[in-house]
Amino acid sequence: MGKVAIIGVGQSSFVRGYAGSIRELAFEGFREAVKDAGITSKDIGASIICSAPEYDKQRSPAGVFAEYLGLVPQPTCYLESLCSSSSMGLRMAYSLVASGLHDSVAVIGFQKMSEISSAESQERMGRGADIQWESPFGTMMPAYYAMYAQAHMAKYGTRPEDLALIRVKASTYGQINEKAVYRKAVSLEMFSDPGSPMSGPVASPLRVGDCCANADGSSCVIVTNEEKARSLSKKPVWILGLGAASAPVNLAGRDLFTGLSVARQAADQAYKMAGVTPKDIDVAEVHDCFTIAEMMAYEDLGFAEAGQGKELIRAKETYKEGRIPVNVDGGLLSKGHPIGATGGSQIRTIVLQLRGEAGAMQVKNPEIGLVHNIGGVGLYGNVSILGR
Amino acid sequence: MAAKKEADIRFSKFGTVSFTAITKVNDFVDFLEQGKVMGSRCKDCGLMFFPPRADCHNCLAGNMEWFEVTGKGKLVSYSSLAFAPIGFGDDLPYTIALVDYGQYKVFARLSPGLKPEDVSVGMEMKTVANRLPNGQLNYVFERA
Ligand SMILES: [Zn+2]
Numbered sequence: 275m276g277k278v279a280i281i282g283v284g285q286s287s288f289v290r291g292y293a294g295s296i297r298e299l300a301f302e303g304f305r306e307a308v309k310d311a312g313i314t315s316k317d318i319g320a321s322i323i324c325s326a327p328e329y330d331k332q333r334s335p336a337g338v339f340a341e342y343l344g345l346v347p348q349p350t351c352y353l354e355s356l357c358s359s360s361s362m363g364l365r366m367a368y369s370l371v372a373s374g375l376h377d378s379v380a381v382i383g384f385q386k387m388s389e390i391s392s393a394e395s396q397e398r399m400g401r402g403a404d405i406q407w408e409s410p411f412g413t414m415m416p417a418y419y420a421m422y423a424q425a426h427m428a429k430y431g432t433r434p435e436d437l438a439l440i441r442v443k444a445s446t447y448g449q450i451n452e453k454a455v456y457r458k459a460v461s462l463e464m465f466s467d468p469g470s471p472m473s474g475p476v477a478s479p480l481r482v483g484d485c486c487a488n489a490d491g492s493s494c495v496i497v498t499n500e501e502k503a504r505s506l507s508k509k510p511v512w513i514l515g516l517g518a519a520s521a522p523v524n525l526a527g528r529d530l531f532t533g534l535s536v537a538r539q540a541a542d543q544a545y546k547m548a549g550v551t552p553k554d555i556d557v558a559e560v561h562d563c564f565t566i567a568e569m570m571a572y573e574d575l576g577f578a579e580a581g582q583g584k585e586l587i588r589a590k591e592t593y594k595e596g597r598i599p600v601n602v603d604g605g606l607l608s609k610g611h612p613i614g615a616t617g618g619s620q621i622r623t624i625v626l627q628l629r630g631e632a633g634a635m636q637v638k639n640p641e642i643g644l645v646h647n648i649g650g651v652g653l654y655g656n657v658s659i660l661g662r
Numbered sequence: 663m664a665a666k667k668e669a670d671i672r673f674s675k676f677g678t679v680s681f682t683a684i685t686k687v688n689d690f691v692d693f694l695e696q697g698k699v700m701g702s703r704c705k706d707c708g709l710m711f712f713p714p715r716a717d718c719h720n721c722l723a724g725n726m727e728w729f730e731v732t733g734k735g736k737l738v739s740y741s742s743l744a745f746a747p748i749g750f751g752d753d754l755p756y757t758i759a760l761v762d763y764g765q766y767k768v769f770a771r772l773s774p775g776l777k778p779e780d781v782s783v784g785m786e787m788k789t790v791a792n793r794l795p796n797g798q799l800n801y802v803f804e805r806a
Binding site for chain 1: 712746783
């Protein structure tokens with residue numbers, strides 16, 4: 275079985291209230307990826323369209339997008355695993371290419387969240403949990419992650435200020451990422467300033483500043499076999515390892531509340547497949563839908579021992595110049611989190627980093643990068659390891 | 663012409679807003695009415711399930727019996743909400759929580775009389791059936 279490469283990446287700007295329809299939004303990420311790869315729509319053998327359902331009126335968006343993007347009559351389908359949809363799309367594209375069924379596949383992620391109100395959006399996200407047994411208690415995504423934060427604080431002495439430091443880091447890079455939805459600085463002081471919106475309570479112990487920015491956006495990743503990658507691309511990035519796992523949807527079915535079992539399992543698989551260890555990772559994108567999620571990712575991915583994630587951020591080791599740079603594009607916290615597009619955007623960031631094309635966000639000479647993308651509250655987890 | 667059999671939608675009584683009307687464990691709601699919080703146990707392999715389920719994935723069978731959630735569990739974690747999803751705003755402020763009974767765990771809310779500052783992780787709690795102001799049924803945690 276030959277190697278599988280990524281030869282093109284693209285994303286739209288992540289924005290509030292995208293002024294266009296979902297097919298037009300998808301076109302933006304797709305166009306950038308196709309131009310990046312230096313190919314045409316005709317070179318793409320199949321497409322996988324990824325998003326979290328119920329944000330749009332359009333049923334079965336795959337066919338609509340394929341037609342609009344010039345990907346007809348090639349096969350297309352819709353795939354979802356909530357916020358990790360496009361990383362799951364990468365996994366499926368890998369298997370379609372590695373099997374020899376297709377020599378190239380486009381993974382297209384999108385989300386237009388602004389067509390519904392914030393309260394409606396929270397209600398839909400809440401229904402990504404167990405609607406029979408948990409949603410009737412009035413659950414929301416931030417409150418679930420807040421329960422993980424509370425447990426992490428109780429067990430390890432992690433402080434709210436440690437979480438705030440993660441948001442401060444995200445804003446450092448959100449300010450220099452022209453595709454980020456939140457471009458402003460966030461300081462630690464804002465979290466204790468009652469006059470700052472960042473300090474407002476959401477779900478204890480999480481505050482407004484601990485939560486990612488909703489956004490509209492699209493992303494696209496073009497995956498090919500080795501032969502096609504070598505003939506088409508000067509700088510192919512290879513998919514070295516892929517891991518994926520699921521967990522009980524109901525918190526009552528879980529055993530771990532200071533980390534995400536899906537992340538640990540997916541990371542183990544991906545490290546093993548790639549034949550690398552956490553120490554070999556030069557740059558990472560992790561799923562920081564909430565600050566606590568990045569803290570747990572440090573530990574679940576093996577960048578820090580369990581409970582020691584706070585030391586990493588206190589020492590700024592996850593900044594661009596640190597030992598293991600994490601989310602130096604602003605992350606979900608500042609770049610924004612258009613659910614179905616998020617994984618593809620994380621992959622794009624790592625591909626650009628490995629090619630040395632990340633501009634002001636470039637870390638020094640990375641060879642191996644990692645993408646950690648979580649769906650729901652640790653319901654689905656994907657870890658992908660990429661290399662030059 | 664025979665009268666159409668009425669659908670058994672008892673589960674629509676569960677929670678502030680129920681998103682499920684019909685389930686094979688509808689009797690759970692009748693037990694709640696009687697003040698009992700019940701889980702299910704597989705008679706073949708002994709696995710205990712909370713929340714209760716009609717089918718055992720271990721035995722691929724539906725040979726279940728009810729058991730009552732009694733005694734003390736330990737508070738695993740909790741969070742107090744400042745915002746609520748649509749339909750839950752009248753309940754604010756409320757605190758969701760998880761309690762570990764060893765063989766199973768229970769997800770619910772703290773009793774409205776319990777403030778989040780009154781609890782801490784590891785504290786002993788009990789689960790009690792509860793009637794909500796809107797007439798719906800759920801279960802909540804109280805200090806054991
Ligand atoms: Zn059984």
